[in-house]
Amino acid sequence: MVCDAAGSGCPPEIGEEDVSLRRALEDLLKCMLRVWCKEGQALTTLGVPPPESDKRVIVKREPGGEFGFRIHGSKPVVVSVIEPDMPAESSGLEVGDIIISVNGRSVMDAVHSEVVRLAHSGTDILELEVVRTCNILAPQVPRSGSKDGPAEAPLCSGYLWRRSTTSTSSTSDKWVRRWFALRRDNCLYCYKTDADSQPVGAVMLLKYAVTPTPDVRPHSFVITKPGAPTLHLGADAEEAASRWATVIKEAVEKNNQGDTWLNASLRLQQMPPCTIQRPDCFGYLSKQQGAHTREFGSSWSRRYCVLKDAVLYFYDDANAERAFGIACVRGFSVHWGASGSAEGRKHAFELQPPDSTQKSHIFATESEMDKKRWIAALEYSIDRWIKIG
Missing domain, CATH: 2.30.42.10 (PDZ domain)
Known part of the structure; x- marks a missing residue:
């Protein structure tokens, strides 16, 4: 498409x-x-x-x-x-x-x-x-090595083979080589290559099971959870496969004992926006507030926002010392138009929740280009938590 x-x-x-x-x-x-x-x-x-x-x-x-x-x-x-x-x-x-x-x-x-x-x-x-403009207009930033700070250095990283999601039978299996990084938020990130700065997928390692699958492929293992896509991975050697299985199990255990991802998000909320490493998007957005009627009109507040891993952090401005709120939008859908309460507001868009008990978020940008920028970043940030396995 x-x-x-x-x-x-x-x-x-x-x-x-x-x-x-x-x-x-x-x-x-x-x-x-x-x-x-x-x-x-x-x-x-x-x-x-x-x-x-x-x-x-x-x-x-x-x-x-x-x-x-x-x-x-x-x-x-x-x-x-x-x-x-x-x-x-x-x-x-x-x-x-x-x-x-x-x-x-x-x-x-x-x-x-x-x-x-x-x-x-x-x-x-x-x-x-x-x-081709790659590395000319937007040079890529490596994720690992000396350029990563201590807090950003992955717990484990390297190339693994991943079974393609397009495979429909054992006779048409396709395995692709991808760079994986297990970070301190106990999430497993998948990158196309080790030179990429943005992942193509991620898995929050909560309530997953890790099982060796030597019958499927040498040095391979599978990560499974009821109701979630199955992730088949393989290493080039048994030692590497064992190391990856061990660190992934340890991450699962840590997440099972407490919501590590939520704790990490709450810690970031207490810090300035510049401390969020490799955000998916950032800038000013106008956000619709509270209940609205056509008679009294809508109430809008202009906030500085940072998007990271399908979480929006809200600040009073770019120099704020901490975020006054966060919104987790995992599973939300992004809509180019907004509901009737936002009629008349140019460049508005809406984030709709998967569950009717949750509230929608309506935003507006200053220009159509900025709207495209935010919508693309939101779709990317949300989708990569859904489509990895």
């Missing part, structure tokens, strides 16, 4: 008084990208070998299936999300790629909706010509 989304990287909030400057800088960057792409096209036409950053990728989906990536922006569009275990992931497409043609048709001057329609025009094969 190709849908409207912003990238996972979130630029800092500049401030209400500098919105025009921010938009001007965004327009300038977009113009520079267009010039860069068109220069590459001109050189190719003249017979000059394309640089390594220019790629041609083929994404082939099953009939009626999904391609597995999302795009953002217009003139040009940029790949913002690659879904794990989907055709786009194995095609070589990367987050940050600028799409300059689809099936031979130039889309450099096409708006977002045109590219979406072209991608969904009926064909199950997309031939994409892209310009």
